[in-house]
Amino acid sequence: MEKYNPKEIEKKAQDKWKNSPDLVEVKDASGKEKRFILDMFPYPSGTGLHVGHVESYTATDIVSRYLRMKGYNVLHPQGFDAFGLPAENYAIKTGVHPKATIEEAVRVFKKQIDSLGFSYDWSREVNSSLPEYYKWTQWLFLLFYKNGLAYKKKAKVNWCQKCQTVLANEQAENGKCERCESEVIQKDLEQWFFKITDFIEDTSRTNADGKRTDAEILTSGLISGLDKVDWPESTKTLQQNWIGRSEGATIKFPISNFQFPNNSQNPNDQKYVEVFTTRIDTIFGCTYCVVAPEYPLLAELKDRIENWDEVEKYTQATKKKTDLDRMEAKVKTGVELKGVRVINPFSNESLPLFVADYVLAQYGTGAVMAVPAHDERDFEFAKKYDLPIKKVIIPPFIGTLVRDSGGLIIDGWQQYSQEIKDWVVDGELINSGEFSGLTSEEARKKLTTWLEEKKLGEKKINYRLRDWLVSRQRYWGAPIPIIYCEKCGEVPVPEVDLPVELPDDVDFKPTGESPLKYSEKFQNVVCPKCGAKAKRESDTMDTFVCSSWYYLRYADSKNEKEFASKELLKKWLPVDLYVGGAEHSVLHLLYARFFTKVLHNLGYLEFDEPFLKLRHQGTILAEDGTKMSKSKGNVVNPDDVVAQYGADALRCFEMFMGPLEDMKPWQTRGIVGVYRFLEKAWKMQTRISEQGTANSNLNNLLHKTIKKVSEDIETMHFNTAISQLMILANALEKEGNLYSIHYTSFLILLSPFAPHLAENLWEKLGHSESIFQEKWPEYDPELIRDEEIELVIQVNGKVRDTVKVSADISEEEATKLALESEKVKNHTSGKEIKKVIFVKGRLINIVI
RNA sequence: GCCGAUGUGGUGAAAUUGGCAAACACGCACGACUCAAAAUCGUGUACCGCAAGGUUUGUGGGUUCAAGUCCCACCAUCGGCACCA
Numbered sequence: 001m002e003k004y005n006p007k008e009i010e011k012k013a014q015d016k017w018k019n020s021p022d023l024v025e026v027k028d029a030s031g032k033e034k035r036f037i038l039d040m041f042p043y044p045s046g047t048g049l050h051v052g053h054v055e056s057y058t059a060t061d062i063v064s065r066y067l068r069m070k071g072y073n074v075l076h077p078q079g080f081d082a083f084g085l086p087a088e089n090y091a092i093k094t095g096v097h098p099k100a101t102i103e104e105a106v107r108v109f110k111k112q113i114d115s116l117g118f119s120y121d122w123s124r125e126v127n128s129s130l131p132e133y134y135k136w137t138q139w140l141f142l143l144f145y146k147n148g149l150a151y152k153k154k155a156k157v158n159w160c161q162k163c164q165t166v167l168a169n170e171q172a173e174n175g176k177c178e179r180c181e182s183e184v185i186q187k188d189l190e191q192w193f194f195k196i197t198d199f200i201e202d203t204s205r206t207n208a209d210g211k212r213t214d215a216e217i218l219t220s221g222l223i224s225g226l227d228k229v230d231w232p233e234s235t236k237t238l239q240q241n242w243i244g245r246s247e248g249a250t251i252k253f254p255i256s257n258f259q260f261p262n263n264s265q266n267p268n269d270q271k272y273v274e275v276f277t278t279r280i281d282t283i284f285g286c287t288y289c290v291v292a293p294e295y296p297l298l299a300e301l302k303d304r305i306e307n308w309d310e311v312e313k314y315t316q317a318t319k320k321k322t323d324l325d326r327m328e329a330k331v332k333t334g335v336e337l338k339g340v341r342v343i344n345p346f347s348n349e350s351l352p353l354f355v356a357d358y359v360l361a362q363y364g365t366g367a368v369m370a371v372p373a374h375d376e377r378d379f380e381f382a383k384k385y386d387l388p389i390k391k392v393i394i395p396p397f398i399g400t401l402v403r404d405s406g407g408l409i410i411d412g413w414q415q416y417s418q419e420i421k422d423w424v425v426d427g428e429l430i431n432s433g434e435f436s437g438l439t440s441e442e443a444r445k446k447l448t449t450w451l452e453e454k455k456l457g458e459k460k461i462n463y464r465l466r467d468w469l470v471s472r473q474r475y476w477g478a479p480i481p482i483i484y485c486e487k488c489g490e491v492p493v494p495e496v497d498l499p500v501e502l503p504d505d506v507d508f509k510p511t512g513e514s515p516l517k518y519s520e521k522f523q524n525v526v527c528p529k530c531g532a533k534a535k536r537e538s539d540t541m542d543t544f545v546c547s548s549w550y551y552l553r554y555a556d557s558k559n560e561k562e563f564a565s566k567e568l569l570k571k572w573l574p575v576d577l578y579v580g581g582a583e584h585s586v587l588h589l590l591y592a593r594f595f596t597k598v599l600h601n602l603g604y605l606e607f608d609e610p611f612l613k614l615r616h617q618g619t620i621l622a623e624d625g626t627k628m629s630k631s632k633g634n635v636v637n638p639d640d641v642v643a644q645y646g647a648d649a650l651r652c653f654e655m656f657m658g659p660l661e662d663m664k665p666w667q668t669r670g671i672v673g674v675y676r677f678l679e680k681a682w683k684m685q686t687r688i689s690e691q692g693t694a695n696s697n698l699n700n701l702l703h704k705t706i707k708k709v710s711e712d713i714e715t716m717h718f719n720t721a722i723s724q725l726m727i728l729a730n731a732l733e734k735e736g737n738l739y740s741i742h743y744t745s746f747l748i749l750l751s752p753f754a755p756h757l758a759e760n761l762w763e764k765l766g767h768s769e770s771i772f773q774e775k776w777p778e779y780d781p782e783l784i785r786d787e788e789i790e791l792v793i794q795v796n797g798k799v800r801d802t803v804k805v806s807a808d809i810s811e812e813e814a815t816k817l818a819l820e821s822e823k824v825k826n827h828t829s830g831k832e833i834k835k836v837i838f839v840k841g842r843l844i845n846i847v848i
Numbered sequence: 849g850c851c852g853a854u855g856u857g858g859u860g861a862a863a864u865u866g867g868c869a870a871a872c873a874c875g876c877a878c879g880a881c882u883c884a885a886a887a888u889c890g891u892g893u894a895c896c897g898c899a900a901g902g903u904u905u906g907u908g909g910g911u912u913c914a915a916g917u918c919c920c921a922c923c924a925u926c927g928g929c930a931c932c933a
Contacts, residue, residue, distance in 0.1 A: 234852050238928060241851060246932075277933060290933095332931080363932045370933085376849085377931055421849090464932055582927080656873075658861060662854085663926075670860060673873045676888095720862070723872035730872090792868050797914040799868050837913050843867055847913045 004682035006646020013756040032073035040580030044105035056617040065752040069776040079126035088476040128546035134478035135499035136563040159187040192471035244464025248278035251457040253342035276364030281443040284432040285392035294361035306339040475515040477540030485527035485534040582616040648754035655718035706779040792843035
């Protein structure tokens with residue numbers, strides 16, 4: 001027998017698979033039940049595959065191979081998220097065209113992926129930077145546009161003055177440019193948005209073009225849709241927090257003694273400061289109101305504001321500040337609008353009005369009511385400007401104290417706690433007129449109803465989530481298919497003209513505008529409507545747009561007429577299992593869900609959630625427990641590991657390290673463990689014996705292993721599946737004879753984990769067919785039942801003895817045995833037995 | 849500050865969901881083979897103790913015949929959000 005030589009056998013197996021594409025290329029017309037197992041498609045970076053990729057790809061590969069052997073029709077494709085900034089930045093630095101950079105990176109990625117034996121169906125490969133793909137990204141943009149879901153408006157963008165360019169949010173973290181470290185400022189520019197906020201709640205709409213016959217379709221919203229998918233709870237929570245739904249009310253505070261315009265006495269001209277609050281129950285504690293510096297009404301009030309100079313100085317100063325500066329300011333600042341007061345509609349109190357930059361213009365109404373007694377921020381501000389603090393809610397614990405003292409401490413109760421955080425909770429209303437005595441919850445309902453009757457406000461739900469800014473002033477992305485005509489204005493590119501291809505003749509130097517703006521060929525076109533001179537939109541789309549629909553394309557990746565045909569979408573989608581990093585918990589997954597919901601709503605899809613089951617692979621840390629990074633030089637390159645130990649060992653090791661979703665440190669030392677295990681399996685081939693009856697203990701262990709490994713693959717507990725295989729291998733090793741029936745079952749169970757090894761050993765058994773055409777074994781419930789067990793004997797819950805007994809021993813017999821035990825007698829002698837607890841097939845506990 | 853996750857030997861970890869804590873590996877120690885080393889195989893390995901025995905799942909309480917697992921309080925680490933009214 002030759003030595004276990006991974007390099008040799010892995011090459012051999014890979015060649016064999018290459019020559020039998022039927023093993024992985026899945027047929028659309030198959031009677032078998034489908035499963036769609038998907039990895040998040042990678043960005044083909046120049047540094048190649050890292051061990052984190054290997055981790056999740058191995059997991060989905062094991063599941064895919066297992067399901068195929070179980071008789072499913074398994075779609076398991078892979079592709080490349082190829083647009084994006086790194087390739088463009090590299091072009092700016094070196095002049096190498098992104099197309100070339102990506103092409104080379106893709107080549108390396110595929111080579112590495114193949115060297116690990118992943119069973120991808122490459123016949124369906126997608127690449128988001130190819131015209132045949134981004135044609136449909138553009139088509140989808142137009143679909144959104146025609147349905148009012150893509151629109152243009154002025155917006156603040158991150159701008160790096162040194163690089164002269166717009167930055168994506170991810171590149172402007174902490175207010176500094178990722179590349180040059182200089183400060184990022186905010187600039188107002190015309191930008192394209194997708195109306196993601198239309199899909200937060202369930203929607204029911206008719207198609208804008210009226211073509212669809214069914215009048216209404218109910219599409220679950222981004223919030224409620226989470227209830228029907230099998231995702232990690234933490235990821236669901238993250239999405240919910242990002243959406244940030246808060247229920248509350250708007251309240252109109254009349255501006256006292258003044259009506260616009262021209263001091264009109266017409267009640268219709270009354271002006272208000274409208275605020276949003278989630279704590280309307282605290283309204284009687286409101287002692288002032290605050291508007292954001294950008295609040296539009298400020299300008300209208302100019303003539304009335306006695307200290308306008310001061311106010312203007314303040315608002316101008318805030319405009320210069322970056323968002324970061326505004327947030328980092330530890331001390332709250334603001335200016336009172338002298339001469340303007342507002343009326344609390346509930347109490348008719350006249351209150352001062354402030355402008356302050358701790359109020360955000362983009363959220364709610366851009367104005368708030370301030371209740372310093374029950375809100376930390378208002379408390380801070382009120383302390384600084386010496387504003388009254390009026391308590392109107394008794395927190396439950398203080399309420400209890402007051403009641404317990406027989407109501408005697410009436411004047412002193414306010415002093416129970418000096419800490420503001422004790423007062424921000426719900427409780428019982430006091431000093432609140434007719435609403436006193438209600439609980440916060442009851443009060444919110446009643447106060448809101450009161451407002452609605454008086455038409456001074458209404459129930460309102462606010463969200464943190466804003467519409468998605470999709471335009472980028474960048475080259476390496478899908479061009480936005482819009483043309484600006486001098487006469488017709490904004491004109492969508494006709495479908496027949498798609499794709500709008502990226503020009504090759506561009507200069508990558510950062511100019512502050514999209515490089516597309518300087519390509520004459522690209523820029524100057526004629527209007528598709530009227531034929532007049534026109535210019536193309538020069539912005540491209542955020543790469544997240546490309547990755548929001550790629551999973552749909554796999555169903556029908558070569559279709560030139562549609563993004564995918566309806567039948568094939570119906571056949572393959574939704575995705576049954578999706579595996580990828582937790583860093584995509586918010587953006588990618590939210591955007592992809594949004595796309596699915598839009599397409600469902602418009603009648604293109606029959607499902608409204610794209611990913612039924614989602615799992616994340618945990619980050620693999622370097623050996624020192626820190627993050628792997630190029631600069632620290634502690635990155636593990638999978639190629640090196642494959643060269644030394646082989647692909648099967650790397651695959652098994654990454655699965656054996658621990659639970660898939662855990663963050664875990666790499667330990668080069670540990671690889672030899674699985675390597676020895678694989679070597680053991682390899683050596684076993686010399687010991688096969690066809691003769692004789694198999695040992696019944698081994699049969700029992702084999703069937704337990706079939707059960708455990710099958711269940712562990714389904715629940716994705718690969719680490720324990722491998723340890724069970726090791727237990728079986730150790731037992732087979734110890735036994736004198738290795739029966740063919742045990743050995744072949746073992747090979748099949750091992751094959752999804754170590755496919756090359758299993759394939760080779762299978763061939764050595766004389767099979768010409770691949771092992772992956774074998775059926776996955778079933779366990780026999782009769783054979784996994786233990787006839788004998790170790791009965792645990794406890795005294796007062798402590799183990800004192802164990803005895804081997806028949807598995808179905810009765811309580812009487814067990815009690816008798818237990819009391820006969822010398823070790824038990826040592827602890828029970830002379831004491832009265834109070835109770836005996838018997839757990840069938842497990843233990844007996846004597847309580848004294 | 850808020851939300852979420854995690855905490856078990858020297859190390860990676862396991863524990864039929866309340867029933868023998870530390871499976872399976874790494875490492876280490878000793879032994880076998882060897883002139884020798886590597887590889888391989890065997891034995892041992894949570895801690896204290898010569899032993900009988902006792903102690904142990906971040907800390908402190910509780911429920912239970914029985915707690916790593918359930919409840920309460922706290923501590924530490926990691927991740928996300930962060931003036932969202």
